[in-house]
Amino acid sequence: MMARLPISTAIVGFGVSGSVFHGPLVGANPSYAVAAVVTGNPARAAAARLRFPGALIVPDYSALLALVDDGTLELELVILGTPPALHREQALAAVARGLHVVVDKPFAASVEDAQAMIDAAQQAGTLLTVFQNRRWDGDFLTVAELVRSARLGEVRTFESRFEWWRPEGFGNWRDRTAVDQGGGLLIDLGSHLIDQAVQLFGPVEEARADLRRYSPGQGGDEDSFAELRHASGVTSRLWMNGLAPALGPRFHVLGSQAGFTSWGLDGQEPALAAGADPAKPGYGAVPSREPARLADGSSTLDVGLIQGDYPAFYRLLADAIHRNGALPVDPADALATLRIICGLHETTPIRALAYT
Numbered sequence: 001m002m003a004r005l006p007i008s009t010a011i012v013g014f015g016v017s018g019s020v021f022h023g024p025l026v027g028a029n030p031s032y033a034v035a036a037v038v039t040g041n042p043a044r045a046a047a048a049r050l051r052f053p054g055a056l057i058v059p060d061y062s063a064l065l066a067l068v069d070d071g072t073l074e075l076e077l078v079i080l081g082t083p084p085a086l087h088r089e090q091a092l093a094a095v096a097r098g099l100h101v102v103v104d105k106p107f108a109a110s111v112e113d114a115q116a117m118i119d120a121a122q123q124a125g126t127l128l129t130v131f132q133n134r135r136w137d138g139d140f141l142t143v144a145e146l147v148r149s150a151r152l153g154e155v156r157t158f159e160s161r162f163e164w165w166r167p168e169g170f171g172n173w174r175d176r177t178a179v180d181q182g183g184g185l186l187i188d189l190g191s192h193l194i195d196q197a198v199q200l201f202g203p204v205e206e207a208r209a210d211l212r213r214y215s216p217g218q219g220g221d222e223d224s225f226a227e228l229r230h231a232s233g234v235t236s237r238l239w240m241n242g243l244a245p246a247l248g249p250r251f252h253v254l255g256s257q258a259g260f261t262s263w264g265l266d267g268q269e270p271a272l273a274a275g276a277d278p279a280k281p282g283y284g285a286v287p288s289r290e291p292a293r294l295a296d297g298s299s300t301l302d303v304g305l306i307q308g309d310y311p312a313f314y315r316l317l318a319d320a321i322h323r324n325g326a327l328p329v330d331p332a333d334a335l336a337t338l339r340i341i342c343g344l345h346e347t348t349p350i351r352a353l354a355y356t
Helices: 016-027 042-051 061-069 084-096 111-124 138-148 190-201 268-273 311-323 331-347
Strands: 007-012 032-038 056-058 077-080 100-104 128-131 155-163 204-213 223-230 235-241 251-255 259-262 292-295 300-303 350-352
Touching: 007 016, 007 061, 007 311, 016 032, 016 042, 016 077, 016 100, 016 268, 016 311, 032 061, 042 056, 056 061, 061 084, 077 084, 084 100, 084 111, 100 111, 111 128, 111 331, 128 311, 128 331, 138 190, 138 251, 138 259, 138 292, 155 190, 190 204, 190 223, 190 235, 190 331, 204 331
Parallel strands: 007 032, 007 077, 032 056, 077 100, 100 128, 155 235, 204 350
Antiparallel strands: 155 251, 204 223, 223 235, 251 259, 259 292, 292 300
16 A cells, blocks of 8 residues: 555644644654644744744734645645634634545634534545544543443433633633623533533533623633533533632542542543643553542442543544544534533523632
């Protein structure tokens, strides 16, 4: 068999999404070659040149498309690490040129935008997928295995938290972006937590939320709760909070025979931010923290967590591009999650509260 050329890739946006996640993951995978990075920020441009010395550093997306149109740059894949309100226009422009697209989550600011991207990719015959990387968190993989193996019995309730203490905010577009532009924690972190819950327990029949904002000025929810009732009978309770000075358990799952509790966030993001090589052995190992535990009402057992594996996303995508394998994330899944989120936004006003 003839060797396949690496997938010529452009990373659009080099903030946290591009520099911490996509850049290291595609840079460590020999199936990809980063041909261009799009950023208008001088400091980020310098960081991109250092990481990808052979790549073109392009100031904006229109300039990237111009290079594709005049034949200067041959691309196969575009990775959109940009704010969700930009995803529709950027994805449609890419698929119109026959390019495959990875869209970072949140998939889109609206259901209509998400559906338009899916339809355009299907009509163009290109691949479109969504970067739901937290399907490969080690603690989530552990929960999924406990559910699959029925070690908990019949699961009754699933609690999942993603909490930080960040009173200063994120320091980026998320702090002031309105909900209709993709702002707020329900669409940001909820895109992960709702996706995880649906992957475990299936479609949602009912949902409710409590959404709160404490900071002054424009912006989305900062302290959010959603409860989902799955058709399978499981109830999922999900917390998303950037203003939590004391953190609850990451997962707390109760079944008819046993319960599982784990603490702390998966360590892959901070490891990548610190320069870890995702291709090296030991990547994704569980950081030192309070042990996860399995309890059956009379005894408690420490549980080792499965090693995390964000690189799996791009391994699976390369297989989809080269060998017609399954996409790492079906965009229909991301659309279903977005329908839940947008439905909650329609029925649940954000309560603007003040610090006391």
